[in-house]
Amino acid sequence: xxxxxxxxxxxxxxxxxxxxxxxxxxxxxxxxxxxxxxxxxxxxxxxxxxxxxxxxxxxxxxxxxxxxxxxxxxxxxxxxxxxxxxxxxxxxxxxxxxxxxxxxxxxxxxxxxxxxxxxxxxxxxxxxxxxxxxxxxxxxxxxxxxxxxxxxxxxxxxxxxxxxxxxxxxxxxxxxxxxxxxxxxxxxxxxxxxxxxxxxxxxxxxxxxxxxxxxxxxxxxxxxxxxxxxxxxxxxxxxxxxxxxxxxxxxxxxxxxxxx
Amino acid sequence: xxxxxxxxxxxxxxxxxxxxxxxxxxxxxxxxxxxxxxxxxxxxxxxxxxxxxxxxxxxxxxxxxxxxxxxxxxxxxxxxxxxxxxxxxxxxxxxxxxxxxxxxxxxxxxxxxxxxxxxxxxxxxxxxxxxxxxxxxxxxxxxxxxxxxxxxxxxxxxxxxxxxxxxxxxxxxxxxxxxxxxxxxxxxxxxxxxxxxxxxxxxxxxxxxxxxxxxxxxxxxxxxxxxxxxxxxxxxxxxxxxxxxxxxxxxxxxxxxxxxxxxxxxxxxxxxxxxxxxxxxxxxx
Ligand SMILES: Nc1ncnc2c1ncn2[C@@H]1O[C@H](COP(=O)(O)OP(=O)(O)O)[C@@H](O)[C@H]1O
Ligand SMILES: [Mg+2]
Numbered sequence: 383x384x385x386x387x388x389x390x391x392x393x394x395x396x397x398x399x400x401x402x403x404x405x406x407x408x409x410x411x412x413x414x415x416x417x418x419x420x421x422x423x424x425x426x427x428x429x430x431x432x433x434x435x436x437x438x439x440x441x442x443x444x445x446x447x448x449x450x451x452x453x454x455x456x457x458x459x460x461x462x463x464x465x466x467x468x469x470x471x472x473x474x475x476x477x478x479x480x481x482x483x484x485x486x487x488x489x490x491x492x493x494x495x496x497x498x499x500x501x502x503x504x505x506x507x508x509x510x511x512x513x514x515x516x517x518x519x520x521x522x523x524x525x526x527x528x529x530x531x532x533x534x535x536x537x538x539x540x541x542x543x544x545x546x547x548x549x550x551x552x553x554x555x556x557x558x559x560x561x562x563x564x565x566x567x568x569x570x571x572x573x574x575x576x577x578x579x580x581x582x583x584x585x586x587x588x589x590x591x592x593x594x595x596x597x598x599x600x601x602x603x604x605x606x607x608x609x610x611x612x613x614x615x616x617x618x619x620x621x622x623x624x625x626x627x628x629x630x631x632x633x634x635x636x637x638x639x640x641x642x
Numbered sequence: 643x644x645x646x647x648x649x650x651x652x653x654x655x656x657x658x659x660x661x662x663x664x665x666x667x668x669x670x671x672x673x674x675x676x677x678x679x680x681x682x683x684x685x686x687x688x689x690x691x692x693x694x695x696x697x698x699x700x701x702x703x704x705x706x707x708x709x710x711x712x713x714x715x716x717x718x719x720x721x722x723x724x725x726x727x728x729x730x731x732x733x734x735x736x737x738x739x740x741x742x743x744x745x746x747x748x749x750x751x752x753x754x755x756x757x758x759x760x761x762x763x764x765x766x767x768x769x770x771x772x773x774x775x776x777x778x779x780x781x782x783x784x785x786x787x788x789x790x791x792x793x794x795x796x797x798x799x800x801x802x803x804x805x806x807x808x809x810x811x812x813x814x815x816x817x818x819x820x821x822x823x824x825x826x827x828x829x830x831x832x833x834x835x836x837x838x839x840x841x842x843x844x845x846x847x848x849x850x851x852x853x854x855x856x857x858x859x860x861x862x863x864x865x866x867x868x869x870x871x872x873x874x875x876x877x878x879x880x881x882x883x884x885x886x887x888x889x890x891x892x893x894x895x896x897x898x899x900x901x902x903x904x905x906x907x908x909x910x911x912x913x914x915x916x917x918x919x920x921x922x923x924x925x926x927x
Contacts, residue, residue, distance in 0.1 A: 438816055472822040479820065486817040489835040498831070499821040551821065 479552030485544030542573025699893030718788025779874030806840020
């Protein structure tokens with residue numbers, strides 16, 4: 383129980399209208415201020431697990447959660463599957479940010495995109511907003527590119543810039559965890575490099591979970607790696623161990639490219 | 643071979659519709675000549691509509707009253723219809739339970755398909771008495787016409803707005819929720835701005851329809867040549883005046899009616915062009 387920010391305990395998940403669970407009894411620790419990568423072949427349940435961690439699944443009715451997902455925030459333990467009220471889910475999503483595969487800038491200015499979450503959270507003071515917007519853009523390494531056009535539409539930025547803007551938007555809320563679902567798969571190699579650098583930088587302040595189907599990315603970036611297959615967590619360990627000396631035959635086969 | 647034939651045919655149809663458009667405009671314009679010469683732009687501000695006692699071919703004619711009637715009934719309709727249509731579209735895309743979406747959508751499409759004369763009859767025999775007991779007046783008048791016009795254009799506006807709200811990507815809404823937004827905030831900050839083009843387009847198209855509507859308004863506006871002082875007063879509108887007077891008018895009165903038709907044509911054409919411009923502008927982006 384040393385340094386966890388989150389952990390799933392016998393967590394199972396079943397989509398509405400589907401008989402078989404898409405995740406089966408997952409036990410996965412998420413270490414504080416570390417990067418945890420989730421790898422596995424397409425359809426194994428990586429996104430499903432990630433989307434449970436901020437309860438975004440709840441936007442669609444009748445999905446079924448079982449087990450526990452505990453969040454250790456501000457020194458107290460809370461099973462996020464127990465949250466019922468909309469307000470509690472909103473608070474959860476401010477603590478657990480999410481970045482999607484494709485950049486999703488809102489149809490508003492760069493400044494308003496970054497200020498959006500803070501305004502929702504009730505920050506009204508203009509100088510506080512200005513300060514935190516600048517800080518978030520700096521922390522996300524796009525302050526230089528954006529400082530002269532904060533009031534122009536975010537839709538005019540390049541894909542890589544938009545993705546960093548989305549990261550800034552999440553960073554601005556000072557979350558405990560940030561969840562990334564294949565954040566670079568829609569980007570060119572140079573933008574990908576910039577995002578990876580940024581994620582490595584961010585772990586000073588937040589804990590990170592990243593889904594990727596790019597094994598080099600997982601090995602370059604992460605401290606821990608979870609390998610999933612058909613809704614099961616096959617193996618979780620230090621990234622070095624998973625890639626150099628995995629315990630499971632299945633993990634080794636996947637790492638060495640024998641399937642997937 | 644078949645492809646070429648089809649291409650020629652569609653080219654022919656496209657050209658034909660262009661010529662029809664130009665042809666209608668020229669005919670309206672040339673038939674309106676006498677009135678244009680006689681009254682010029684003063685026509686727009688004059689309230690008189692009187693044939694000469696002695697010579698049926700002459701008289702004094704002005705378009706102010708039907709112009710005002712058209713504009714006011716349209717404004718009333720738009721003011722009522724726009725918020726309701728937005729509400730229905732939002733309900734259908736974001737709030738309604740899955741099992742409700744289908745039946746409500748079908749109902750809306752059916753409402754949009756009802757011929758306007760039926761709205762007119764229903765309005766006159768059922769709705770006008772209700773309006774009379776609620777607001778006074780004669781039952782028929784600006785307000786009744788405006789409200790029934792609103793009922794006629796709501797389904798149409800709601801359907802277009804819904805279609806454009808449905809194009810908002812799920813992942814964009816999810817990212818707003820992931821920042822801690824409520825449903826209301828997602829609608830206000832993401833869905834509305836994202837589908838702005840479609841919303842404005844639907845408003846403009848509905849405006850065009852309301853301006854040109856004849857049958858329902860003919861039943862409900864009262865068809866009298868008078869300036870309305872209250873919303874419940876009877877008045878007339880351009881299409882209604884044209885439909886009512888066409889069979890008897892001669893000479894300058896006939897020409898003045900072409901003048902009115904020309905005004906309506908130009909205004910509607912401008913409105914539809916703006917709407918098209920919006921839709922195209924959206925696709926290009
Ligand atoms: N909305 C949904 N409804 C039903 N089944 C789904 C839904 N989304 C994903 N699934 C299923 O859940 C499984 C895991 O999907 P996902 O988590 O997206 O995989 P991954 O992200 O690892 O590629 C797949 O079998 C997929 O078909
Ligand atoms: Mg996925």
